[in-house]
Amino acid sequence: MATIATDQLALQRLYHWERTAADTVTLTQPMGGTEVRDFTWGQIGDQVRRMAAFLKAKGQAEGWPADAKVAILSKNCAWWLMSDLAIWMAGYVSVPLYPTLAAETVSQILAHSETRFVFVGKLDDWPLMKPGVPAGLAGASYALSPDDAKAAYESWDAICARTAPLAGAVSRGADELCTLIYTSGTTGNPKGVMHSFGAFAWALQSGLARIPLTAQDRMLSYLPLAHVVERTLVEHGWLTTGLKIYFAESLDTFAADLQRARPTVFFSVPRLWVKFQQGVQAKLPQPKLALLLRLPLIGGLVRRKVLKALGLDQCRFAAGGAAPMPLALLEWYEALGLRINEGYGMTENLALSHITEAGKRQFGTVGPAYPGVQVRIDTQTGELQMRSPALMLGYYKEPQMTADALTADGWLRTGDKASIADDGCARITGRVKDLFKTSKGKYVAPAPIEDKLGMNPAIEACCVAGANLGQPLGIAMLSPLGLQRAATDAEGLKAELAQHLADVNVRLDPHEQLDTLVLIKTPWTVDNGFITPTFKVKRNRVEEAYGAKFEGWVKQRAKVQFGD
Incomplete structure (x- = not known):
């Protein structure tokens, strides 16, 4: 572990703000309707100390081990952050769970981690998740918890009031072990990635050299705090710098939440950046927008108006990650005056590997490595490998999986194929294991093709498959706009996407060109297992659901067809 100043560790940062900025509002929490609740550092410190005292006393009374695990099952909210801090202050280890998991996965994580207590907070689908929580597991609820969770567990406020x-x-x-971050995983069961307090502190020390957060910044917290990027950038960025966090209330209020926060730093995954783009294009068709942006004076007014409508007019640093950012998408936002920095990382390295540099046009790459991060390319497989002080301690209870994830000399196997240019910028070219071979014996890397396919507004998500077929094929889930077109003008939609497919194919090598594009009307969601909570398509689930139909689709000899 690199040398970390004690005052940069998470709890020490809380004590710093408690001491120096007790009356400063640092969290803004929507409570439903027009009600909003603000929290100062002093209020946060007081509530965290009370909950920590409760957890510590409970652990001592019940004989919890020194590294007992306490789970947080909730959407993002002020109490989520306070729960995490209370768990650490009590001497325990936090286990965040995605608020969209199936009951079976909830059960698996709670059992595997040997969780002793659970915070059941703000949730949309608690009745579906509840069967995964053991009946005898003690817990606490929040002010925003579902009513039956409030009935089952003592409230946060009541515990604080009496402690x-x-x-x-x-x-x-x-x-010391800080947390277990269970990977959402595109295959297999989630693994508990172990991270220390020092790893987070080092990640922020290195990350702030590339992402200049300050106490004057504002961020909107809406991607799951159970995910490594939100945890590192938002939670630990908040603790390190003292910036202000606003929370999103719901999907329906997201536009209003953005307007309330007007974030100066904003991170989103590619699928949501695409959704924002499609929302703009629905009101201002792309040909008209492109024309207006080219006009002197008017172009500047349009840029400001569009960014203000998105709630991003104050954004000085925008970033994307968790999946590849299509080049055309980056260029579209740049034309609006918002350059998106593309980041790259994994749960296993606290998402701290690479990011493009502010002010530099490094499109098509994920930029150079963060300061202090070492990278290399495996000469046999082309895999990007890295190491840094932010690397995981290992997978909880999985020594063999830990050994498999690392090389003999301690470098993390990312599983991603990449090349590194002379300027240090890395270009991710696909997954080592996602490569598949057609019946012609040619290997196909699906990710770059999927990036190109996804740049039509009728397509929300897509997957390229076709192992052992003569040519690969594309499977695309239609966006709301695509579904509307399918219902009112199916043939027109097919013709438009056939042209789009032709435009994509002409840029591919012959063995990569798609035989057909299959349109899917059924949504791919977290609930039905087609995507992860950060909107990555689960390739194995797509192939499992549709694989038996591949040959039949190819035999139709249609460039574009509906698959359900």
């Missing part, structure tokens, strides 16, 4: 705050400054060492 005296923990005094003093509890220290947690840099090498």
